[in-house]
Amino acid sequence: MALYEFYNQISKEMELLEEKLLESVKTKEPFLWDALKNTIKAGGKRIRPALVYLSARFGNYDFNKITPLAIAVELVHTATLIHDDIVDDSPLRRGIPTVQAAIGKDAAVYAGDFVLAKALKTLVDHGDIEILKSISGVLYKICEGEARQKEEAFNIDISFIDYIRRIRKKTALLFAISCELGARGAEAPLSAIYALKKYGMMLGMAFQVTDDILDLTADEKKSGKPLGNDIKEGVITLPLLYALNYSSRALELRELFSDPARWDSNTIQYIIEIVRESGGIEYARRVAERYISKSKQYLSVLSDIQAKRLLLTLADYVVNRAR
Amino acid sequence: MALYEFYNQISKEMELLEEKLLESVKTKEPFLWDALKNTIKAGGKRIRPALVYLSARFGNYDFNKITPLAIAVELVHTATLIHDDIVDDSPLRRGIPTVQAAIGKDAAVYAGDFVLAKALKTLVDHGDIEILKSISGVLYKICEGEARQKEEAFNIDISFIDYIRRIRKKTALLFAISCELGARGAEAPLSAIYALKKYGMMLGMAFQVTDDILDLTADEKKSGKPLGNDIKEGVITLPLLYALNYSSRALELRELFSDPARWDSNTIQYIIEIVRESGGIEYARRVAERYISKSKQYLSVLSDIQAKRLLLTLADYVVNRAR
Incomplete structure (x- = not known):
């Protein structure tokens, strides 16, 4: 199944989601609204909300009850993107x-905070304290992962374990919580919540490793980001x-990293x-494929419904996009 | 009653609070921890937690049940300070x-997010959904106020109403919610929750107007901030x-604001x-005094306990610090 077929299967949800996402960041502050409206409208793969909706199919699926959770995870993701772009000094994302x-670096700090505050409001209005416990238990860890990436910039002595810990916090936790929230929000059996959460974690790990690969191999026009951007930022992928x-x-490479100030336009290439x-x-x-194969294993305990096939498709897509 | 006497009356709470505040931002990320530890240890007036504790005295006061709320409001305040300092490019706050x-501008973006996420965790662990509703209903407005201040920078055509709306969001709402959380957390009567919230709002308005005055009159050594910092940042106080x-x-003044790029070291003076x-x-x-007198009026319906006298003292302090 190709990715477009995947999204075809959940297109109704995804379309309604776009409207509701936009509504969720409404504000009377005109310049905040302009910036956020454009950010939301520029879209994105919306993988995290898709995980929420699909995971909810393993319980009592109710679109209206699940949507606030889908919105909340995408808003958390959006907030981190806004703050990441400040840190990276990026002029463009998704072509806009x-x-x-x-709106300026400074106001963007507050715009990210605003989006995070709206994510919180969406979850609190939904009103399930267990779900709030789940998300509040990982949100600060996501921030730790982001901060660590910055701290580890240009540090060529980090270990493989350091790397794994960082991407787990920075990326995989939000994938895992997306699955968990969907399943929990639909009151799926505990065994399904557990399996889906684990699936999400492995998927998120594979997603980040694949992103690392794409930074070195992607078609710039397709990805919308310059090749080697991670290297430029000192992110040790x-x-x-x-x-x-x-x-x-290795020694030559390490020598180069000892003095990034001396890099010129050809060094990154x-x-x-x-x-x-x-x-x-x-x-x-190979590492990404191993994570994907683990993610699929976790799904094996789940009943054989259409959502399961879609989650398997998504897993394949995540590694295949770096081919 | 002088301010030190005020704090003497609640010194036991405030001392324990410092410990628990520090605990609340614990992290295994060493550089995040170093930065946050120093920020918390540098102290501050802790007015917002004091409002939580004092407001709780109008219900069933239970220190352990109230403390997470006191921590949460101070963490929200700390998060906004960290993000404000990025925006202002401030080298020092409270002398450190x-x-x-x-830790660098970039990591500070995430450090602020981390503190906000910890505030959320503290509130969710406390477990009262009504309290979460109250705070999630104002948090995004506080961000709007911060963003608006940035948007309105150097805009000399804002109206008095624009100004009032901005400081209400930026400052007064967190004062109001501090009182509300304390009263609500102690299950005070609804009439008391309402009165205390209104008191907090008026106190917060007076506090911000007084801060505006201090930017023009304060002893730099005492305030720890350079005189005219707001002017430099374009904040229309x-x-x-x-x-x-x-x-x-007025015309000469407007002329100066039309081209801040031409300001030299003497212009601010x-x-x-x-x-x-x-x-x-x-x-x-006079405006600050009017707000203070309103804030006191709201207290008149409350029973005449020691906490009420302390809140009245705090109100006097807020305007008197600009004398």
């Missing part, structure tokens, strides 16, 4: 100016980490070449 | 380096707004002189 480029430790040119040559990309691909 | 100066509209030198001469400070002082 980032919030910081549109998995292929790079592999090259730093196992490339025959040069580093990408070293990483490609090292086999780091193939290594990362 | 700001989070952004300590109440005394300035008065001068822009009623000073005999020159603007402060014009504002002082205009009577704007006396005007703002």
Whole structure:
């Protein structure tokens, strides 16, 4: 099944979601509204809300009851994107100016806070304290992961475990909580909540590793981001980490990272070449595939409904997008 | 009653609060922890937690049940300070380096998010959905107020109503919710919750107007901030707004604001002189006093317990600190 077929299966939900997402960030502050409206309208894959809806199918599915949860996880994601773009100084995301480029770096700090506050409001209005407990138990960890990425920038001595811990917090936890919220919100059996949460965690790990690969291989026009952006920001991605430790040119690579101030316009391309040559990309691909295969295993306990097939499709998509 | 006597009356609570505040932001991320530890240890007036504790005295006061609420409001305040300092580029707050100066502007974005996420966790662990409804109903408005301040920077055409709306959101709402949370958390009668919330709102308005005055009059060593910092940031404070509209030198003042890029090191002092001469400070002082007198009126329906006297003392302090 291709990705467009995947989204075809849940297109009604996703369409209504877009409307409700937009409503959820409504504000009378005109410049905040302009920036956020454009951010939401620019879209995105909406993978996290899709996980909420699909996970809810393993319980008593009720679109209206589940939608606030789908909105909340996408708002949390949006808030982190807005704050990430400040940190990265990115001019564009999804082909439109980032919030910081549109309303200024300073106001974007508050715009991200606003979106986070609206995510909270959406969840509180939904009114389920157990769900609030789940999300409040991971939200601060997501922030820790973001902060750690910044702290570890240009640190070539991080271990593979450091890397795994960081992407777990930064990316995988929100995938996991998306599945958990959907399943919990639909009062699915505890065994299904557990399995879906684990599936989401493994999917999120694979997603981040694949993102790492795409930073080195993607068609710039398709991804909307310049190649090697992670390298420029000093983010030690998995292929790079592999090259730093196992490339025959590891010493040369480490030498380059010892003084990023001296990099010129060709250095990033040069580093990408070293990483490609090292086999780091193939290594990362194998790691992503292992996570995907684990994610699928967790689904095996679930009943064989259409949502399960869609979750399996999504898992395949996540690794295949880096081919 | 002097302020130190005020704090003497609630010193046991405030001492325990400091410990618990520090615990509430514990993290295994060493550089996040270092920055936040220092921020919390640098202290502050802790007016908002004091409002929580005092308001709780009008119901069934239980220190352990109320403390998470006191922590949460101070964490929300701390998060906004961390993000404010990024926006203002401030090197110092309360005499120690700001989070952004300590760990970098970028990581400070996430540090603020982390503190906000911990505030949420504290409230969710406390477990009262009504309280979560109250705070989630104002948090996004506080962000709107912050964003508006940035949007209105250097806009000399804002009206007095614009100003009032902005400081209500930016400052007064958190004072009001502090009182509301304390009273609600102690299951005080609805009439008391209402009165205390209104008291907090008026107190917060007076507090912000007084802060505006202090930016033009304070002893730099005492306040820890350079004189005229608001002017430098383009924040149209109440005394300035008065001068822009009623000073005999209003045109000269407006001319200066039309091109802040041309300001030199003497311009801010020159603007402060014009504002002082205009009577704007006396005007703002009268406005603050009116808010304080309203805040006290709201307390009149409450029973005559010690906490009420302390709230009255706090009200007097808020205006008197600008004398």
